[in-house]
Amino acid sequence: xxxxxxxxxxxxxxxxxxxxxxxxxxxxxxxxxxxxxxxxxxxxxxxxxxxxxxxxxxxxxxxxxxxxxxxxxxxxxxxxxxxxxxxxxxxxxxxxxxxxxxxxxxxxxxxxxxxxxxxxxxxxxxxxxxxxxxxxxxxxxxxxxxxxxxxxxxxxxxxxxxxxxxxxxxxxxxxxxxxxxxxxxxxxxxxxxxxxxxxxxxxxxxxxxxxxxxxxxxxxxxxxxxxxxxxxxxxxxxxxxxxxxxxxxxxxxxxxxxxxxxxxxxxxxxxxxxxxxxxxxxxxxxxxxxxxxxxxxxxxxxxxxxxxxxxxxxxxxxxxxxxxxxxxxxxxxxxxxxxxxxxxxxxxxxxxxxxx
Amino acid sequence: xxxxxxxxxxxxxxxxxxxxxxxxxxxxxxxxxxxxxxxxxxxxxxxxxxxxxxxxxxxxxxxxxxxxxxxxxxxxxxxxxxxxxxxxxxxxxxxxxxxxxxxxxxxxxxxxxxxxxxxxxxxxxxxxxxxxxxxxxxxxxxxxxxxxxxxxxxxxxxxxxxxxxxxxxxxxxxxxxxxxxxxxxxxxxxxxxxxxxxxxxxxxxxxxxxxxxxxxxxxxxxxxxxxxxxx
Numbered sequence: 210x211x212x213x214x215x216x217x218x219x220x221x222x223x224x225x226x227x228x229x230x231x232x233x234x235x236x237x238x239x240x241x242x243x244x245x246x247x248x249x250x251x252x253x254x255x256x257x258x259x260x261x262x263x264x265x266x267x268x269x270x271x272x273x274x275x276x277x278x279x280x281x282x283x284x285x286x287x288x289x290x291x292x293x294x295x296x297x298x299x300x301x302x303x304x305x306x307x308x309x310x311x312x313x314x315x316x317x318x319x320x321x322x323x324x325x326x327x328x329x330x331x332x333x334x335x336x337x338x339x340x341x342x343x344x345x346x347x348x349x350x351x352x353x354x355x356x357x358x359x360x361x362x363x364x365x366x367x368x369x370x371x372x373x374x375x376x377x378x379x380x381x382x383x384x385x386x387x388x389x390x391x392x393x394x395x396x397x398x399x400x401x402x403x404x405x406x407x408x409x410x411x412x413x414x415x416x417x418x419x420x421x422x423x424x425x426x427x428x429x430x431x432x433x434x435x436x437x438x439x440x441x442x443x444x445x446x447x448x449x450x451x452x453x454x455x456x457x458x459x460x461x462x463x464x465x466x467x468x469x470x471x472x473x474x475x476x477x478x479x480x481x482x483x484x485x486x487x488x489x490x491x492x493x494x495x496x497x498x499x500x501x502x503x504x505x506x507x508x509x510x511x512x513x514x515x516x517x518x519x520x521x522x523x524x525x526x527x528x529x530x531x532x533x534x535x536x537x538x539x540x541x542x543x544x545x546x547x548x549x550x551x552x553x554x555x556x557x558x559x560x561x562x563x564x565x
Numbered sequence: 566x567x568x569x570x571x572x573x574x575x576x577x578x579x580x581x582x583x584x585x586x587x588x589x590x591x592x593x594x595x596x597x598x599x600x601x602x603x604x605x606x607x608x609x610x611x612x613x614x615x616x617x618x619x620x621x622x623x624x625x626x627x628x629x630x631x632x633x634x635x636x637x638x639x640x641x642x643x644x645x646x647x648x649x650x651x652x653x654x655x656x657x658x659x660x661x662x663x664x665x666x667x668x669x670x671x672x673x674x675x676x677x678x679x680x681x682x683x684x685x686x687x688x689x690x691x692x693x694x695x696x697x698x699x700x701x702x703x704x705x706x707x708x709x710x711x712x713x714x715x716x717x718x719x720x721x722x723x724x725x726x727x728x729x730x731x732x733x734x735x736x737x738x739x740x741x742x743x744x745x746x747x748x749x750x751x752x753x754x755x756x757x758x759x760x761x762x763x764x765x766x767x768x769x770x771x772x773x774x775x776x777x778x779x780x781x782x783x784x785x786x787x788x789x790x791x792x793x794x795x796x
């Protein structure tokens with residue numbers, strides 16, 4: 210068994226990125242993710258990598274563009290308002306088919322918001338992290354171990370499909386400490402020679418990395434091609450976890466810290482004889498539509514537990530084609546739903562769902 | 566254990582300083598009338614002594630912390646009241662120094678006064694299971710950074726090697742060699758090997774100065790689940 214170490218979510222993520230071969234980190238400080246930058250600042254010089262605190266979030270994401278265009282594994286991290294500033298650059302990465310990992314340790318919003326944990330960037334991450342038609346692979350860790358595993362996975366998927374991936378974490382996941390194993394196995398290398406702008410040595414044609422296509426036929430072609438790749442991802446890369454779903458009559462859908470609280474609530478509800486389980490999306494895009502739709506034929510109601518004003522609930526309703534009622538259990542602004550909050554919703558779903 | 570008038574806890578961030586400081590202050594209170602604990606962490610806005618303020622005050626331990634601590638106003642600031650530790654010689658003080666050299670730098674402003682009084686102990690909290698202090702060399706590097714930043718030398722070591730809730734007795738005993746190596750390299754005594762209460766009986770004869778501690782400083786999402794102060 211691999212040796213375990215005790216790590217804070219943010220630093221575990223940073224170490225995992227280094228182990229995944231990331232040698233280029235560009236960022237700008239913001240609570241609650243600053244430990245990622247602090248860790249990179251300490252480690253990158255020791256291992257021959259590059260840590261650079263950019264003059265702004267906009268600069269940082271464009272440095273990522275440069276490193277990714279050269280075929281290097283690159284990562285940036287920020288928290289909600291900072292990700293909004295990076296959105297233009299994220300769209301450019303997607304439009305140029307560049308792999309990179311973007312970390313969002315979410316805090317309360319909108320605006321400058323607050324420094325406490327939140328999940329209110331769900332729409333931003335899964336629907337529109339920038340302008341134009343594009344998707345991000347969005348990974349949602351629910352433990353410090355998953356901060357590690359999904360950072361590794363994020364780099365791999367980004368390279369595999371040549372697109373940016375986002376790890377959507379929150380202040381709680383970033384700040385909590387848990388034992389983790391850093392044994393990630395082999396890093397899969399991808400051949401980037403056909404597109405990376407890393408020097409021709411006068412031996413080949415130039416590779417051009419670009420998102421500007423002024424002929425509409427050409428731009429449409431690239432968009433169609435990109436969406437064919439997205440369809441493959443939806444077919445092959447969905448990740449989720451199930452908890453006590455075998456006999457469940459109520460299905461909680463929750464990710465990240467909301468899933469941690471929900472798991473406790475499920476155990477308590479089962480002590481009261483209520484059969485409730487959970488489907489926890491690990492990929493928020495692609496969303497686990499099929500498994501939710503299948504569950505809709507078995508359970509009488511769903512509960513979307515979120516630290517947002519009802520964002521993921523829309524994907525739950527779409528996935529199950531509105532076959533069953535979906536309740537919302539939420540706290541926002543940096544507040545976390547309590548076990549009792551979730552238990553109350555379970556009781557409500559137990560009666561509401563019974564009517565259908 | 567005999568205590569000096571001022572006891573400072575410092576170490577790599579996440580080493581367990583704050584929780585040990587809270588435990589230590591509670592123990593001092595049994596013996597001494599006036600005990601204060603000062604939270605001088607200017608770096609981390611989460612998991613601070615301030616989380617335990619009400620419970621500490623209820624036990625007669627005064628908490629000195631920045632007026633911005635735990636207000637969610639992310640402003641690094643020192644508490645104005647901190648100088649009372651220096652001036653009022655009748656109190657026993659526990660100082661929770663912020664993480665790493667950056668936290669220790671802010672503490673340095675009190676160093677000349679503490680050094681001239683010369684009734685203090687500064688303890689290095691170490692955890693073998695933290696990756697950036699996983700061996701003797703990396704721990705000594707962190708230690709040197711802190712000493713340079715605050716202008717004071719450590720006087721002892723607290724081996725707090727743990728893996729959180731999952732810590733086993735074996736995890737603690739197998740960290741003894743690491744702690745010994747650091748003690749030998751620095752010439753500093755191991756003043757405590759801190760272990761969670763459940764492991765105390767198993768370990769009290771097996772490790773140096775075995776000291777049981779409670780986990781008072783909980784992670785925010787777990788805080789609501791369990792309040793140890795109630796027990």
